[in-house]
Amino acid sequence: MTQNNKLLQIENLVLHFKTLNGAVQAVDGVNFTLDSNRAVVVLGESGCGKSSLAKAILRLLPRNAGTYSGHVYLNGRDVMELSEEEFRQNVRWASISMVPQAAMNALNPVIRVGEQVAEPAIVHLGVDKTEALSLVKKMFQHVGVPEDFISRYPFELSGGMRQRVAIAMALVTSPYLIILDEPTSALDVLTQANIFNVLKRLKHELGISFILITHDIATSSELADDVAVMYAGQIVEVNDAHSFFNEPLHPYSKKLMASVPRLHGTEEPEFITGRPPSLINLPVGCRFADRCPSRFEKCTEDPPVVEIEDRKVKCWLYA
Amino acid sequence: MTIMKNQEKPDILVVDQLVKYFPVRSGIFQRVTDWVQAVDKVSFAVKKGETLGMVGESGCGKTTVGRTLLRLVEPTSGSVTFEGRDVLKMGARELKPLRRDMQIIFQDPYASLNPRMPIGESVMEGLQIHNIGSPKERWDIAINMLKKVGLEEYHARRYPHEFSGGQRQRIGIARALALNPKFIVCDEPVSALDVSIQSQVLNILKDLQSEFGLTYLFIAHNLSVVEHISDRVAVMYLGKMVELTDRESLYREPLHPYTKALLSAIPVAHPEQKRERTILKGDVPSPLNPPSGCRFHTRCPIAVDKCSQEEPEFKEIRPGHWVACWLA
Numbered sequence A: 001m002t003q004n005n006k007l008l009q010i011e012n013l014v015l016h017f018k019t020l021n022g023a024v025q026a027v028d029g030v031n032f033t034l035d036s037n038r039a040v041v042v043l044g045e046s047g048c049g050k051s052s053l054a055k056a057i058l059r060l061l062p063r064n065a066g067t068y069s070g071h072v073y074l075n076g077r078d079v080m081e082l083s084e085e086e087f088r089q090n091v092r093w094a095s096i097s098m099v100p101q102a103a104m105n106a107l108n109p110v111i112r113v114g115e116q117v118a119e120p121a122i123v124h125l126g127v128d129k130t131e132a133l134s135l136v137k138k139m140f141q142h143v144g145v146p147e148d149f150i151s152r153y154p155f156e157l158s159g160g161m162r163q164r165v166a167i168a169m170a171l172v173t174s175p176y177l178i179i180l181d182e183p184t185s186a187l188d189v190l191t192q193a194n195i196f197n198v199l200k201r202l203k204h205e206l207g208i209s210f211i212l213i214t215h216d217i218a219t220s221s222e223l224a225d226d227v228a229v230m231y232a233g234q235i236v237e238v239n240d241a242h243s244f245f246n247e248p249l250h251p252y253s254k255k256l257m258a259s260v261p262r263l264h265g266t267e268e269p270e271f272i273t274g275r276p277p278s279l280i281n282l283p284v285g286c287r288f289a290d291r292c293p294s295r296f297e298k299c300t301e302d303p304p305v306v307e308i309e310d311r312k313v314k315c316w317l318y319a
Numbered sequence B: 001m002t003i004m005k006n007q008e009k010p011d012i013l014v015v016d017q018l019v020k021y022f023p024v025r026s027g028i029f030q031r032v033t034d035w036v037q038a039v040d041k042v043s044f045a046v047k048k049g050e051t052l053g054m055v056g057e058s059g060c061g062k063t064t065v066g067r068t069l070l071r072l073v074e075p076t077s078g079s080v081t082f083e084g085r086d087v088l089k090m091g092a093r094e095l096k097p098l099r100r101d102m103q104i105i106f107q108d109p110y111a112s113l114n115p116r117m118p119i120g121e122s123v124m125e126g127l128q129i130h131n132i133g134s135p136k137e138r139w140d141i142a143i144n145m146l147k148k149v150g151l152e153e154y155h156a157r158r159y160p161h162e163f164s165g166g167q168r169q170r171i172g173i174a175r176a177l178a179l180n181p182k183f184i185v186c187d188e189p190v191s192a193l194d195v196s197i198q199s200q201v202l203n204i205l206k207d208l209q210s211e212f213g214l215t216y217l218f219i220a221h222n223l224s225v226v227e228h229i230s231d232r233v234a235v236m237y238l239g240k241m242v243e244l245t246d247r248e249s250l251y252r253e254p255l256h257p258y259t260k261a262l263l264s265a266i267p268v269a270h271p272e273q274k275r276e277r278t279i280l281k282g283d284v285p286s287p288l289n290p291p292s293g294c295r296f297h298t299r300c301p302i303a304v305d306k307c308s309q310e311e312p313e314f315k316e317i318r319p320g321h322w323v324a325c326w327l328a
Helices: A050-058 A084-090 A113-125 A129-143 A147-151 A159-171 A189-206 A241-246 A251-258 B003-008 B062-069 B092-101 B119-129 B135-148 B153-157 B165-177 B195-212 B223-229 B247-252 B257-265 B305-309
Strands: A006-019 A022-035 A039-043 A065-074 A096-099 A177-181 A209-214 A226-231 A234-240 A305-308 A311-314 B011-026 B031-047 B051-055 B077-082 B102-105 B183-187 B215-219 B232-237 B240-246 B315-318 B321-323
Touching: A006 A050, A006 A209, A022 A050, A022 A065, A022 A209, A022 A226, A022 A234, A039 A050, A050 A096, A050 A177, A050 A209, A096 A159, A113 A129, A113 A147, A113 A159, A129 A147, A129 A159, A129 A189, A159 A177, A159 A189, A189 A209, A189 B257, A226 A241, A226 A251, A234 A241, A234 A251, A251 B195, B011 B062, B011 B215, B031 B051, B031 B062, B031 B215, B031 B232, B031 B240, B051 B062, B051 B223, B062 B102, B062 B183, B062 B215, B092 B102, B102 B165, B119 B135, B119 B153, B119 B165, B135 B153, B135 B165, B165 B195, B195 B223, B215 B223, B232 B247, B232 B257, B240 B247, B240 B257
Parallel strands: A039 A209, A039 A226, A096 A177, A177 A209, B051 B215, B051 B232, B102 B183, B183 B215
Antiparallel strands: A006 A022, A006 A065, A226 A234, A234 A311, A305 A311, B011 B031, B011 B077, B232 B240, B240 B321, B315 B321
């Protein structure tokens, strides 16, 4: 296995959760790679396992985690083999950090935002508090938060500013990669545009890579270099953004694209009938077959991943 | 629907100088120390059978407008006339029959249904309150409404937790429809739903509108969604209405700088389709202490001196196109 230029390479990543009704197969054999200074968007409906994928990469496992296996190569090294302590010291936040979903509510309400952002720097970079705070000021400049906000409490900040603070917190340890879980879905369209401008600048100026987890197809196109579409715990298509937005391959991707209401659009947006399968009782064969307009006999068997010039699609139509 | 057609239609609802200030209480005696100016002198009319879209950022007062119209929130002043009768002057006894005609679909389908009540009963609850029909008839109406929104009879005995978000929102619609209303306030009906099912709910709303001749006030922050469903669109900023016109002119030729900024911020699902974007600096000012003059002047890219001193009037500068801006 060669890992040249590959910042992150995920192979057959599995994360199941134990429940009384059986195993929830939230992440079920996910493969994808990410080059440095690229942004990949993971698209999917609610409950398709995209947030669990983020947790699986960062080994942030809830208590009911069941099967957890596969390989996550970071700069060629398999971090799944590291002990919990090594992982905490060298990977989580040191190399890969995360902006959690609803980050605006993830800040501690009784600690000043400057100190919260400084904390990862103190822990991971071993700097003292004064040094950390000057680092925080620099991060605030990068994300467009006024420096004097450092001594404010989260409730004194608007949603957009809190989101920027959360990004600053992910940025402060200068990681290679930041995972953003639905970074703007709770924000207004103007604030969203501002946040995406910040992210684009960070990618350009600091060379950071992003995994952007979202269901908002339109907003994600702002940042995306590559697109990975997730359905029922699996990646069904990996494509570069250019060809994805022009010509998605998987029938599910096509349906998703058609459901986006477009400004000045003449066509009515479509919708996908039915609902995603339960992650406990997954159907045999292609997991999208029940809702797929181009379903045929083959679809009762598990489709292979077909490679078409760098693009990957898990569908019998292309086999 | 064309503009001409719209102009011929009578107004079903006329809102004049509507004001809602929420008191801010503090201290041990909980004295009123300040007022949040949630809605400030908003005037507009909704025509029979149309969908009026209402957009704006969070906290601009659009939900408060929707709720005051139904008197779910008591307004501070102003008047709301529904089919010639002043809603705000009515006592509780007169208001009750009116509530049959004016209904609301709430934003969060996870919070707006009683978790302990089978959805069929939730849908027929309104009929019960208004003493319509026998229990059997009410149940039949409920089932009929559920079928109208694409659910089946056997769903009626199930509880809300057994349904997906899109299904729950459709139950919310069935519930609003059961009383055969004339006017429905749709408060962000699809913003909590996945994009893959949003259009299903929108289509249902459209179909029911033509079937029952309904009038909608459609409140949302997603401008692309509003474009798809509305005949006319109103834009709100910090408690004020800043622009109101038919859909075509609002999306093709917006006149207010705030509307322009909102439209240019909409992402297009295409990486190459680059547009010139007006990105506004800063956040929405606090409605506790709104800026003087035009409330938008602190973020407006083209503001002049006059804007901070005098408040622009909301006036009709072209037939059917209302704007509150000194420079329009």
